[in-house]
Amino acid sequence: MVLHLSTFHLEGGAGVAATRLHRALQKSGTESRMLVPSSQNPEENVVALAENSWELKKAWGRFVAERLYFFPHEKDKTVRFAFSPAGIGTDISNHPLVRQADILHLHWINFGFLSLSSLDKLFSLGKPVVWTLHDMWTVTGGCHYSRGCDRYLSHCQYCPYLAKPGQYDISFSQFETKKGIYEKTKMALISPSNWLDQIVKNAALTQDIFSKSIPNCIDTGLFAPSDKTLIRKKLHLPTDKKLILFAGANTQDPRKGFSYFKDSLKRLPDEVEVLVLGKANPAVFDSFPAPVHYLGKITRQEDMADAYNAADMIVVPSLEDNLPNTIMEAMACGTPAVGFATGGIPEMIDHKHNGYVSEFKSADSLAEGINWVLNNNNHALFSAHAREKVLDSYSESVIAAQYQNLYQSLLSE
Incomplete structure (x- = not known):
């Protein structure tokens, strides 16, 4: 049995x-x-540690405590959730599912779920561990994305996220603790993007641990093309405009590159309007150079698929990203993508085949890419190519088979 921890x-x-x-x-x-x-969404074979209101409060308390643990160290509030000290967590080493598992499969485990102590106890069980990395935290002394800092290549210290960086700061101590933990069991580090896999292979903490790239997967039956005009009418959107989608978990997060997207709109034709999906303050759209249709935060995947199908393209101007679900979801719906040449984005978008890869941090290049797709997606050719890329590279059966082979190799060893 494989147990996923998230x-x-x-x-x-x-x-x-x-x-x-x-x-x-x-x-x-x-x-x-x-x-x-x-979990707010009960699902068969998904078990929540918190089964009542008291345990939910304790889970929330661990999240708050973990943030308070970091508060004295943070440089400013912009890095508050960008660094995880992993000082607070819960011990699940004796949980029945952990004991029954043949493989422990870790995902993103911060914010009070698993601390460094929790990981130490799990790894000490000696069970094979697969860890799918969704950011850089596994290879650093605490940051989720390094923002250009390369100390993780030798040893984290003098961390730029900290108010008082030093030779023996908390990034140094976390780095040392992780080094000891990682030696306790057989582990495979899996990166959804080749970009992150290269970081893993070069990082001092992980360069001697087996690693490879296996992309995330998607249900291509749920995320599939549908009639654009009908979807727009359903969502009360204009049917005679070119609609560009920006889908960010938080438009206020600088890493999402929202400012570059806004700037690029000044260079687009009048027929272009904007769809925004995710957490945002609607007031920020008042000064937009193009009309904005704010869809809010959507959680139902069926509604997400509708949003992608309503758009003529998705723009993902992230400054650091692994393998964005939004690009995969949009392309599965036959919606071409435009994004910066950073992280795993160029692995997903085949330049001028199913979208456009723009010059990093260039609003001009972003606008050029948007215009290029608008002007050249004749007979929805890019849309067909986008869907084809997802079917070939990210469909459930393709990715499940790669993980099954990995599990088998770990267990046979």
Whole structure:
């Protein structure tokens, strides 16, 4: 039995990706279970540690305590959720599912779910561990994305996220603790993108651990093309405009590149309007150079598919990203993508074949890419290519098979 460990069930990119893999493995015949701190969406074979209101409060308390633990160290509030000290967590080493598992499969486990001490106890069980990395935290002294810092290549210290960086700061101590933990069991580090896999292979903490790239997967039956005009009428959107989608978990997060997207709109024709999906303050759209249709935060995947199908393209101007679910979801619906040449984005978008890869941090290049797709998607050719890429590279059966082979090799060794 494979046990997936994830802070989130169906929230955030990492939680969604973990759940999709769990479901794909079940469809492919693997006995799979998932253990999460809490869940708002009951699902068979997904077990929440918090089964009542008191335990939910305790889970929330661990999240708050973990943030308070970091508060004295943070440089400023912009890095508050960008660094996880992993000082607070819960011990699940004696949980029945952990004891029954043949493989422990970790995903994103921060924010009070698993601390460094929790990981130490899990790894000390000696069970094979597969860890799917959804950001850089596994290879660093605490940051989720390094923002250009390369100290993780030798040893984290003098961390730029900290108010008082030093030779023996908390990034140094976390780095040292992780080094000791990682030596305790057989482990495979899996990166959804080749970009992140290269980081893993070069990082001092992980360069001697087996690693490879296996993409996230998606249900291509749920995320599939549908009639654009009918969807727009259903969502009360204009049928005679070109609609560009920006889908970010939080438009206020600088890493999502929302400012570059806004700037690029000044260079687009009048027929272009914007769809925004995710957490945002609607007031920020008042000064937009193009009309905005704000769809809010959508959680139902069926509604997400409708949003992708309503758009002529998706724009993902992330400054750091692994393998964005939004690009995969849009392309599965036959919606071409435009994004910066960073992280795993160029692995997903084949330049001028199913979308456009723009010059990093260039609003001009982003606008050029948007215009290029608008002007050249004749007979929906890019749309067909986008769908084809997902079917070939990210479908459930394709990805489940790669993980099944990995599990078997770990167990046979």
